[in-house]
Amino acid sequence: AQSVTQPDIHITVSEGASLELRCNYSYGATPYLFWYVQSPGQGLQLLLKYFSGDTLVQGIKGFEAEFKRSQSSFNLRKPSVHWSDAAEYFCAVSSRDDKIIFGKGTRLHILP
Amino acid sequence: EPEVTQTPSHQVTQMGQEVILRCVPISNHLYFYWYRQILGQKVEFLVSFYNNEISEKSEIFDDQFSVERPDGSNFTLKIRSTKLEDSAMYFCAIGTSGVIGETQYFGPGTRLLVL
Numbered sequence: 064a065q066s067v068t069q070p071d072i073h074i075t076v077s078e079g080a081s082l083e084l085r086c087n088y089s090y091g092a093t094p095y096l097f098w099y100v101q102s103p104g105q106g107l108q109l110l111l112k113y114f115s116g117d118t119l120v121q122g123i124k125g126f127e128a129e130f131k132r133s134q135s136s137f138n139l140r141k142p143s144v145h146w147s148d149a150a151e152y153f154c155a156v157s158s159r160d161d162k163i164i165f166g167k168g169t170r171l172h173i174l175p
Numbered sequence: 176e177p178e179v180t181q182t183p184s185h186q187v188t189q190m191g192q193e194v195i196l197r198c199v200p201i202s203n204h205l206y207f208y209w210y211r212q213i214l215g216q217k218v219e220f221l222v223s224f225y226n227n228e229i230s231e232k233s234e235i236f237d238d239q240f241s242v243e244r245p246d247g248s249n250f251t252l253k254i255r256s257t258k259l260e261d262s263a264m265y266f267c268a269i270g271t272s273g274v275i276g277e278t279q280y281f282g283p284g285t286r287l288l289v290l
């Protein structure tokens with residue numbers, strides 16, 4: 064069965080520091096992978112997605128993610144975080160049909 | 176990016192009462208989804224809806240749940256007799272093609288609290 068694991072429930076980084084949020088997936092075929100962000104009181108906003116091709120995917124707000132098939136990972140990165148990046152981040156995979164399977168999320172805290 | 180609104184933003188109800196959660200896509204879309212997120216847990220798929228029919232539902236989506244598009248624009252999720260464990264954030268999502276890997280656009284959610 065398809066699944067997504069985000070091993071870090073909370074992460075705290077200082078403003079201006081680099082960020083990496085981990086995501087591992089379990090999926091039998093070529094995965095379709097997503098990162099969503101949820102700011103307080105907001106819906107889920109798509110940051111980026113991977114379908115095929117270049118394994119380094121660029122997204123909005125300066126985020127990028129790298130698909131590594133050998134490690135079944137799709138980690139999200141940002142070179143320098145801003146206070147406005149504080150939010151909850153969800154990694155997700157699209158299953159054989161069209162539903163999306165989410166990880167439990169990682170809450171990002173930013174120190175001034 | 177397509178916009179999706181959901182009403183109400185918050186709802187408190189008594190156990191056993193019926194609730195209707197509404198989703199209004201700003202543009203025309205054919206594929207609709209409901210997900211829920213119980214506090215502290217992952218976002219879970221409930222149901223997908225296309226062409227006025229349920230195309231897939233999860234084991235969570237039992238007989239207490241129903242979905243419909245009553246007027247061709249609103250997309251509703253009804254919980255007939257709420258239980259305490261129905262307390263969660265409910266997200267509506269829309270898609271354009273329903274294919275694997277399609278981007279789904281989510282609304283801001285309705286937080287439901289069952290007392």
